[in-house]
Amino acid sequence: MTPRRRQRLILVGLLLLGVGGAVALALTALNQNINLFYSPTQVVAGEVPKGATFRLGGMVVDGSVRRNPGDLEVWFDLTDTAEVVTVRYDGILPDLFREGQGIVTTGNLVDGRFVAQQVLAKHDETYMPPEVHEALRQANADAYRDQAGKSSGQ
Amino acid sequence: MSSNNTAPAPTGRRWVWFHRFGSPAWIYGFSTRWAPVCGWIAVVLFAAGLYLGLVVAPPDYQMGDSYRIIYIHVPSAWLSMSSYAAMAVAAGVGLVWHLKVADLVARSIAPLGAMFTFCALFTGSLWGKPTWGTYWVWDARLTSELVLLFLFIGYMALSAAIEDRRTAARASAILALVGVINLPIIHFSVEWWNTLHQGSTVTQLGRPTMDTRMLVPLLVMFLAFNFYFAGAVFNRLRGELLHHERRTRWVQELAHG
Numbered sequence: 407m408t409p410r411r412r413q414r415l416i417l418v419g420l421l422l423l424g425v426g427g428a429v430a431l432a433l434t435a436l437n438q439n440i441n442l443f444y445s446p447t448q449v450v451a452g453e454v455p456k457g458a459t460f461r462l463g464g465m466v467v468d469g470s471v472r473r474n475p476g477d478l479e480v481w482f483d484l485t486d487t488a489e490v491v492t493v494r495y496d497g498i499l500p501d502l503f504r505e506g507q508g509i510v511t512t513g514n515l516v517d518g519r520f521v522a523q524q525v526l527a528k529h530d531e532t533y534m535p536p537e538v539h540e541a542l543r544q545a546n547a548d549a550y551r552d553q554a555g556k557s558s559g560q
Numbered sequence: 561m562s563s564n565n566t567a568p569a570p571t572g573r574r575w576v577w578f579h580r581f582g583s584p585a586w587i588y589g590f591s592t593r594w595a596p597v598c599g600w601i602a603v604v605l606f607a608a609g610l611y612l613g614l615v616v617a618p619p620d621y622q623m624g625d626s627y628r629i630i631y632i633h634v635p636s637a638w639l640s641m642s643s644y645a646a647m648a649v650a651a652g653v654g655l656v657w658h659l660k661v662a663d664l665v666a667r668s669i670a671p672l673g674a675m676f677t678f679c680a681l682f683t684g685s686l687w688g689k690p691t692w693g694t695y696w697v698w699d700a701r702l703t704s705e706l707v708l709l710f711l712f713i714g715y716m717a718l719s720a721a722i723e724d725r726r727t728a729a730r731a732s733a734i735l736a737l738v739g740v741i742n743l744p745i746i747h748f749s750v751e752w753w754n755t756l757h758q759g760s761t762v763t764q765l766g767r768p769t770m771d772t773r774m775l776v777p778l779l780v781m782f783l784a785f786n787f788y789f790a791g792a793v794f795n796r797l798r799g800e801l802l803h804h805e806r807r808t809r810w811v812q813e814l815a816h817g
Contacts, residue, residue, distance in 0.1 A: 411656055414655065414656045415656045418652055418655060418737060421734070422741075426741050429741045429745075498693075499693065500690065500691060500693030501622075501623065501626070501690050502622060502692070510756060524694065525693055526692045526693045526694055526697065526756060527691065527693060528756060529622075529691055529692065530759075531758045531759045531761040531769050532761075532769045533627060533630075533761065533769065533770040533774050534620065534621055534770070534774075535619065535620070535774075536618070536621040538621070539621035
């Protein structure tokens with residue numbers, strides 16, 4: 407390799423290092439300010455600015471979904487396993503919305519209740535056919551029953 | 561093949577084979593031979609992959625049939641990133657060694673990479689509406705992939721805006737190299753930040769989170785996309801070579817039979 411080419415190669419390497427370092431610093435700085443969503447615990451503790459629109463994330467509590475007959479209004483509870491916030495939403499829910507599902511919702515607090523403008527469901531990275539899911543559920547239920555049987559027998 | 565006048569003289573026997581890649585005439589012949597081969601392999605793999613993915617693979621337990629868009633979305637997204645890496649390497653080689661063929665390879669890749677990136681964004685958005693409930697959300701994964709599209713478009717615009725070929729190649733190569741930093745950001749965005757986009761399914765070693773009957777068509781489609789990409793790059797490269805070498809003897813001889 408000629409000295410000129412080596413010099414250019416070193417320059418390219420320095421360029422990549424410099425840009426990489428600058429971007430890494432910027433992202434680290436941003437990282438501490440990024441708050442994708444507030445948890446129900448933070449909402450109950452009053453950490454959310456009053457009157458502001460914010461994102462709330464959590465799991466839909468089992469058995470908490472109540473629908474208004476005749477229109478699209480729906481009520482449900484959102485939890486992070488510590489605290490619970492009731493959410494009201496008037497609109498079309500995503501296909502993946504169901505009890506026990508993780509969701510992210512945008513809206514604001516009105517009288518201690520969260521009035522949502524948008525509800526987004528989070529999908530996980532698992533893909534499987536319905537019969538496999540059924541078999542897994544069955545296996546889990548069996549394992550749970552076996553364990554319960556063992557502990558009651560002792 | 562004898563009219564090689566742009567590649568540097570070989571410095572040793574060991575490098576003779578390597579320097580053929582710097583000869584426009586040799587690369588033109590190579591591309592002409594391999595473009596149709598790659599194209600036909602891609603056609604066969606596309607047919608097999610689409611049949612396996614749309615007919616044989618079972619529906620998903622949560623999303624039903626709408627998940628099948630991954631057979632276009634995921635290979636497009638993978639190719640958008642690997643084609644950017646290939647473009648940046650070619651542009652970097654052109655910058656350091658002043659190799660005309662490398663510059664032209666980078667130019668040939670750019671529109672294809674932009675197309676893959678657009679496909680990934682567009683199909684993802686179509687899937688996002690029924691699954692998440694929105695076409696678009698400004699999370700880290702979606703935003704960084706959009707930046708990748710702008711990088712491809714910026715590269716194409718910059719290299720087209722400058723009249724002189726060497727200056728254009730140098731300026732756009734620097735842009736391509738700076739943009740490389742976006743690739744790890746796209747890849748790790750779902751791990752570094754809270755995003756709406758889910759984590760990777762296929763790269764999780766030892767813990768497959770996808771049924772085999774669903775995974776095989778995805779890998780077949782990925783191969784099909786790769787062969788299509790290779791064939792298309794060869795074809796675009798032939799056009800670039802003929803255009804930029806139009807005054808040389810080998811192109812004149814080719815034109816006059």
